[in-house]
Amino acid sequence: MINSSVAPAAGLSGQLKRLRNLAQPFFLPLDQASGWQFSWLLLSLLFCVGGLVLVALTGLINLLEQLLPVLTEKYFGGISTTIDGIWSGWWGVVFSALFVLGASSFLLMRQQLRNRRWLHWLLLGVIVLMLLAVNGINAGIGFIARDITNALVARQQEGFNRILAIYASCFVVALPIRTAQIYFTAKLGLIWREWLSSGLIDEYLSNRAYYVLNPNDEQSTGLDNPDQRITDDVKAFTEQSLLFTLGIFDAILTFSLNILILWTISQRLTFYLFAYALLTTTLLVFAGRRLVRINFDQLRYEANFRYGLVHIRNNAESIAFYAGEEPERQETSRRLGTVVDNFNLLIVWQVIISAMQRSVGYAGIFFPYLIMAGPFFAGEIDYGRFVQAGFAFNMVEGSLLFVVNRIDELAKFTAGVTRLEGFQSQVEQVSCDTIDVSPVQQASNSIVIRHADLTPPGSQLPILRDLSLSVGEADRLLVVGPSGCGKTSLLRMISGLWTPSRGDVMRPATGDLLFIPQKPYMLLGSLREQLCYPTDESRYSDDQLRHVLQEVNLGGLLNRYPDLDVKQDWPRILSLGEQQRLAFGRLLLNAPRFVVLDEATSALDVATEDRLYSLLRQRELSVISIGHRPTLKSFHDTVLALDGQGGWQLLPAASYDFGHS
Numbered sequence: 001m002i003n004s005s006v007a008p009a010a011g012l013s014g015q016l017k018r019l020r021n022l023a024q025p026f027f028l029p030l031d032q033a034s035g036w037q038f039s040w041l042l043l044s045l046l047f048c049v050g051g052l053v054l055v056a057l058t059g060l061i062n063l064l065e066q067l068l069p070v071l072t073e074k075y076f077g078g079i080s081t082t083i084d085g086i087w088s089g090w091w092g093v094v095f096s097a098l099f100v101l102g103a104s105s106f107l108l109m110r111q112q113l114r115n116r117r118w119l120h121w122l123l124l125g126v127i128v129l130m131l132l133a134v135n136g137i138n139a140g141i142g143f144i145a146r147d148i149t150n151a152l153v154a155r156q157q158e159g160f161n162r163i164l165a166i167y168a169s170c171f172v173v174a175l176p177i178r179t180a181q182i183y184f185t186a187k188l189g190l191i192w193r194e195w196l197s198s199g200l201i202d203e204y205l206s207n208r209a210y211y212v213l214n215p216n217d218e219q220s221t222g223l224d225n226p227d228q229r230i231t232d233d234v235k236a237f238t239e240q241s242l243l244f245t246l247g248i249f250d251a252i253l254t255f256s257l258n259i260l261i262l263w264t265i266s267q268r269l270t271f272y273l274f275a276y277a278l279l280t281t282t283l284l285v286f287a288g289r290r291l292v293r294i295n296f297d298q299l300r301y302e303a304n305f306r307y308g309l310v311h312i313r314n315n316a317e318s319i320a321f322y323a324g325e326e327p328e329r330q331e332t333s334r335r336l337g338t339v340v341d342n343f344n345l346l347i348v349w350q351v352i353i354s355a356m357q358r359s360v361g362y363a364g365i366f367f368p369y370l371i372m373a374g375p376f377f378a379g380e381i382d383y384g385r386f387v388q389a390g391f392a393f394n395m396v397e398g399s400l401l402f403v404v405n406r407i408d409e410l411a412k413f414t415a416g417v418t419r420l421e422g423f424q425s426q427v428e429q430v431s432c433d434t435i436d437v438s439p440v441q442q443a444s445n446s447i448v449i450r451h452a453d454l455t456p457p458g459s460q461l462p463i464l465r466d467l468s469l470s471v472g473e474a475d476r477l478l479v480v481g482p483s484g485c486g487k488t489s490l491l492r493m494i495s496g497l498w499t500p501s502r503g504d505v506m507r508p509a510t511g512d513l514l515f516i517p518q519k520p521y522m523l524l525g526s527l528r529e530q531l532c533y534p535t536d537e538s539r540y541s542d543d544q545l546r547h548v549l550q551e552v553n554l555g556g557l558l559n560r561y562p563d564l565d566v567k568q569d570w571p572r573i574l575s576l577g578e579q580q581r582l583a584f585g586r587l588l589l590n591a592p593r594f595v596v597l598d599e600a601t602s603a604l605d606v607a608t609e610d611r612l613y614s615l616l617r618q619r620e621l622s623v624i625s626i627g628h629r630p631t632l633k634s635f636h637d638t639v640l641a642l643d644g645q646g647g648w649q650l651l652p653a654a655s656y657d658f659g660h661s
Helices: 012-027 035-067 069-075 077-088 090-108 117-153 157-204 226-265 267-314 316-322 325-377 383-400 407-432 487-495 527-532 542-551 555-560 576-590 606-618 630-635
Strands: 447-454 464-471 476-480 502-507 513-516 594-598 622-626 638-642 648-652
Touching (some): 012 035, 012 117, 035 117, 226 407, 487 502, 527 576, 542 555, 542 576, 576 606, 606 630, 622 630
Parallel strands (some): 476 622, 513 594
Antiparallel strands (some): 447 464, 447 502
């Protein structure tokens, strides 16, 4: 049994589990690595990137000291002293150990990084490296802001000009790095989206998951609108996951590079910042929980509204024949009304959250002034250090309040994760279910039903009781009975879509049995693809395809579309009769041993019906047909008459009287 209800917010642990189920497989197989190992590798990535940057920076400073010692001493003396202190003290040992630990972690898990997963980590590492470079430049800008402010206060124009040139060079260096980071982030997101979408499509089309799952039950929050899950939800998830992951990395790096600067300037300001960040984060996270549910509903309502419009487009001709514009308008307006009502609620909560965020932002502006004004007026710090304190405070505040500043985005992301993971888990469940071949769908050289009871899904009343029949090579069976008696349901059981509640069903292997419904399926593709479906079109030559079209009385279609590769809206262009003839052409090309026809000639004239059934007889195919025309008797050996109460009769076709059915 598939649970179609997915709670949009089931606690932090449940949400983290859903996030891991979606995110980890792109980087590490779920069955080969735990969530803790995945988290550790993310941390190890920081260790590796940080170690590489430290080594590169050390080499760069040493090179500058040799080439431009005066310039290095004057403008990069602080950096040089800091690096020397790191390598001469225990910090160097710590950083080296962390780098070795991180690199060893990736080496130990190299088996799990196969199938190009190493490339995903490499791209993520490059992006983190760029983040670290930009954050290092930002940390240096704090010192530059201090010096340039002091130069202005002291009216030292020459010193001001030099520092301003360095300030400008920082932006020149940072711009290409930030641009490259944006590019690589988008590229990694695109690779992730393609990978996740392809996996979902494969599972959705496996084991008839697309058929088993109810795709458009508006009361089901776990199964509605699979098209949106695989398109919009996947796109949003991959983009937002990277943005949040890199945002967290950025916040950690920003915090690490600026907290020491802030601490050396004012310990009191640092303590106030931590307390302030803890309080505001708690309040806004609590208020933001309501946004998760509202965003979850909004995604579903938007998808339902869009599906309604697609439904009108797909059934435009039928609606036009019925002149059914008013009912369609009412239903579409109802769906739009649901979208608008929920969005009104979303607006209210977004305004509340926005007001709280702005209050937090405004309050953060005053803290440096309130705390640092006293030491400045007392002469304990100069104005440049006062400005540097405000700069460092803002940087650390932004990192600590990362969640607060993105609470509305986080609510949308959480809702999207819940929808996407719920859909993925249920598709995986259906696609991985083992088909029970003991009572049904056993491979056979004939269709054999033994003492089968068939009960439709969701019903308690069997529509067929104790049915036994056999259709062998070249046998032809006609199924008749009143409307709603279970004729199509019988074909579903024979085709393997439904299973009997009791009894056995044996049928030929896939490929030897082909089902043709009353309204044939028309795929999105060319005329060639329509004819060859579901087999590979390269198996047939153009002459074969044209010959088959002539056989099924569709030679006129070749006059209209001589190019077999032309793509058209075939369900709209072709009449139902033409579609049925095209389906027979598809049948002749696929050449199955058994064919199941569900009123497949209902839109054809008697002469054309006679021609098509004659083609089946010439090829000695086994046929099971549903039909109401007396003319069908001559093409079948046996009639299975259903009474609609579960009863049935097998009669010779020659003795069956349609007038007394």
